[in-house]
Structure formats: structure tokens, C-alpha cells
Amino acid sequence: MKIAILGPGAIGSTFAWHLSRAGHDVTVVARGARLRWLEEERAIVRGDGERAGVTVASSLDAATPWDIVLVTVLSPQVAAVLPALRASAARRVMFMFNTFERLEPLRDAVGAERFRFGFPGGVFTLLIDGRIHPQVRAGTTVDDADVAQLFNAAGVPTVVERDMQSWLRSHAAMVAPLMSIGVIVHARGAGVTWEEAATHARAFAAGFEIVRAHGNAILPTAIGVSARLPRVVVTALLWMMSRTKMSSDLGRLGAAEPRMLIDMMNTAAPQLAAPLLAIRP
Known part of the structure; x- marks a missing residue:
């Protein structure tokens, strides 16, 4: 699958590592110091040195028909990326972050047919000097059975919850x-x-x-x-x-x-x- 990840911090980088190692074509969209670090490495690197190659970009390519875009920025940062997501040719957009707010504005922004939401409840990762130090357990939850299958096959135990x-x-x-x-x-x-x-x-x-x-x-x-x-x-x-x-x-x-x-x-x-x-x- 062709996958983009917006916000490759600790959580996004963990998903990028697993999905890349599972054989998917993963592009990470970063900014600032994280972008510069990734541009040098061209990979997500674990603390033990294990690497997973990724494509690195500073913006989401709107013309690419991504199979899925994972949005792993923090909730207050989402508004800044909505225009790019709205314009994207992505088939699915899955938001993944902690929030108490209503989800309808996000659904309206990208379209109900593309909107997905999940939470990486089983992923606990520290990002230290550019490298990830992950603990991946059961607990990740999504509202799409196909995405759950994708994550499970990549080594991230995931269950489905529609609500x-x-x-x-x-x-x-x-x-x-x-x-x-x-x-x-x-x-x-x-x-x-x-x-x-x-x-x-x-x-x-x-x-x-x-x-x-x-x-x-x-x-x-x-x-x-x-x-x-x-x-x-x-x-x-x-x-x-x-x-x-x-x-x-x-x-x-x-x-x-x-x-x-x-x-x-x-x-x-x-x-x-x-x-x-x-x-x-």
C-alpha cells in the first residue's frame, strides 16, 4: 500500500517503522528539526539501530492517490493540515490523536466516505535524539476493519470500535x-x-x-x-x-x-x- 504519515513524532514514527518493515511504501511528512533529521537518515531508526526506510517530504503531495493518510499530529495542530487533507487525492484519511472534541468537523473537512479515526492506545514510544524507543502492546483501536487488518499484519495489535x-x-x-x-x-x-x-x-x-x-x-x-x-x-x-x-x-x-x-x-x-x-x- 501507498501510505503517508503526517506528523512523524514518536507515535507516527512507530507506525511508519512497522508499516515500512511490513513492505508498504511509506512517506513521512515532517517539519523543522524532525524533517532535517529524517532527510539525513531517510529512515525511521529504533534505539537499537534497526532501520526502516521511508520517503521524506515537507508537504503532502495532493496528487498522489494515497491508500491511506495517517494524521498523527496533536489535536491543536490539526487545523493547520486540514486544507492539505481536503485537497488530497487520498482514498482514506485516518486521524489518530487524543481529543474530547466533536469529530464531525473533521469528517466534514475530508468527506464522510474518506474519514476514519483511530487511537494508538497500545503504542508507547519515546523519541530520543531522533530515534524511537517503542513499546507496542494490545490496545490500538480504529473504526475501520481494513485498517485494523493492515496494522495487525504490521505487528501493531489493533481492534475495531465503530463508536x-x-x-x-x-x-x-x-x-x-x-x-x-x-x-x-x-x-x-x-x-x-x-x-x-x-x-x-x-x-x-x-x-x-x-x-x-x-x-x-x-x-x-x-x-x-x-x-x-x-x-x-x-x-x-x-x-x-x-x-x-x-x-x-x-x-x-x-x-x-x-x-x-x-x-x-x-x-x-x-x-x-x-x-x-x-x-x-
């Missing part, structure tokens, strides 16, 4: 408190206090209340179960999780993403968001 709007909002409600705790843990070098865990548990509950207030289901089932746990149980789980390597790893990603998600939920339902604002890093 990605509900899935994304549920995921945002769950991860914002986890990422906020991670920021604390990474800075402190130690887990949170019980009181801090309780504050984040209140934010956890508030996020799911906002999801329900917008008429969305809590998806997938495992998150639905966690959303119904008693507050003291959630507090205990957050307190324990803050003492794991996973929490510290989340903190290494920085505060920008949990801030963004909390701000989105506050915009969506300011009357319910006070507990979330209380944990905004």
Missing part, C-alpha cells in the same frame, strides 16, 4: 487523571499521597460524568467497569499505580496533553469540570 466518539471521550476521562499523576510522580521521583490520589479520583469521576452528560457510552467495557468503582477503590488504585514505572513513564511525556484534555472537558461542561481543573498540571 470512536464515545471511545475517545471515555479514554480522555480515564487518562487525564493518570497523566496528571504521572507528571507529579516524574517531577517528585515518588508516588502521590493518599490525599492527592483522592483528589484525582474525584477528577476521574467528574470526567465520566461529563462523558455521560454528552450522551456518550463509556467504552470499552473495561473502562465502563472502572467508571462504576467506588471512590475509595479508585483512590487506592491510583495511589498504588503512582508507585509503578508506568506512572513515571507517563510523566515523561509531559504536562501538555493532560492540560489539553482537561481544558477540552472544561469547555464541554464547565459546570461539571471543577474537580478536573483542580488536578490540571
